[in-house]
Amino acid sequence: MSVVQQLVVHRDKELMAQAAAARLITKIVDAQAARGYASVVLTGGRNGNGLLAALAGAPARDAIDWSRLDLWWGDERFLPDGDPERNVTQAREALLDSVPLDPARVHAMPASDGPCGPDADAAAAAYAAELAAAAGPEDHGPVPVFDVLMLGVGPDTHVASLFPELPAVRETERTVVGVHGAPKPPPVRVSLTLPAIRAAREVWLLAAGEDKAEAAAIALSGAGEIQAPAAGAYGRSRTLWLLDAAAASRLPRALYPPASA
Numbered sequence: 001m002s003v004v005q006q007l008v009v010h011r012d013k014e015l016m017a018q019a020a021a022a023r024l025i026t027k028i029v030d031a032q033a034a035r036g037y038a039s040v041v042l043t044g045g046r047n048g049n050g051l052l053a054a055l056a057g058a059p060a061r062d063a064i065d066w067s068r069l070d071l072w073w074g075d076e077r078f079l080p081d082g083d084p085e086r087n088v089t090q091a092r093e094a095l096l097d098s099v100p101l102d103p104a105r106v107h108a109m110p111a112s113d114g115p116c117g118p119d120a121d122a123a124a125a126a127y128a129a130e131l132a133a134a135a136g137p138e139d140h141g142p143v144p145v146f147d148v149l150m151l152g153v154g155p156d157t158h159v160a161s162l163f164p165e166l167p168a169v170r171e172t173e174r175t176v177v178g179v180h181g182a183p184k185p186p187p188v189r190v191s192l193t194l195p196a197i198r199a200a201r202e203v204w205l206l207a208a209g210e211d212k213a214e215a216a217a218i219a220l221s222g223a224g225e226i227q228a229p230a231a232g233a234y235g236r237s238r239t240l241w242l243l244d245a246a247a248a249s250r251l252p253r254a255l256y257p258p259a260s261a
């Protein structure tokens with residue numbers, strides 16, 4: 001399958017976060033106008049949290065009907081509820097605690113001290129069941145067709161908690177899996193799989209900073225998804241890479257020509 005990956009390169013990571021937040025507001029408002037609600041999958045990590053903080057500071061955030069927004073997560077660090085390293089804890093701090101969301105529409109992944117107990121595989125199965133219950137006949141699959149699914153790209157090309165060469169990135173059936181032995185702490189995580197990610201209408205990959213330059217160059221140069229999971233993340237209608245100039249600095253010239261002198 002040939003995937004068209006669109007690129008937008010911003011001057012720096014602050015501008016990237018603000019522009020991505022503005023883009024997200026528009027997407028949510030448009031989806032709510034068209035269907036009455038919107039669904040977004042959040043990412044953890046520096047760039048994802050930067051976007052949420054920018055959204056929190058954007059006056060246009062009030063254009064969103066927060067009570068008609070479903071939030072899901074692409075992955076979670078499998079830690080106790082409220083742990084500062086959990087992606088949901090960081091998202092709450094950056095944005096969620098300051099907007100009038102419907103708590104029933106905030107679908108955090110289970111914590112390691114939650115009802116599933118300290119078993120990441122059971123937590124993954126529970127989240128898969130929650131996704132399946134939310135999917136309607138119009139979704140034609142085991143997960144809702146998310147309006148936007150965001151993914152921070154790690155310096156090793158990981159997205160969500162799909163790390164190069166680990167079993168999770170090879171998963172073709174399940175929508176959510178437990179991840180064991182992640183090279184980035186914590187080692188135990190829960191993650192959407194590539195098939196679940198690909199159910200989204202739009203997938204946005206966020207990469208800012210010099211430490212993401214190599215990963216962006218590899219993933220955008222035709223690498224395989226097992227070696228470079230970011231290369232396997234694409235949406236049904238659109239796959240958008242949002243970068244800053246530092247993260248774009250090693251892209252092939254054909255993709256991102258240097259500014260002419």
Ligand SMILES: O=C1O[C@H](COP(=O)(O)O)[C@@H](O)[C@H](O)[C@H]1O
Nearest residue numbers: 043044045046047152153154160
């Ligand atoms: O651990 C994680 O890392 C990735 C990338 O994070 P970054 O700080 O390098 O931008 C993130 O996308 C993922 O959600 C998170 O669990």
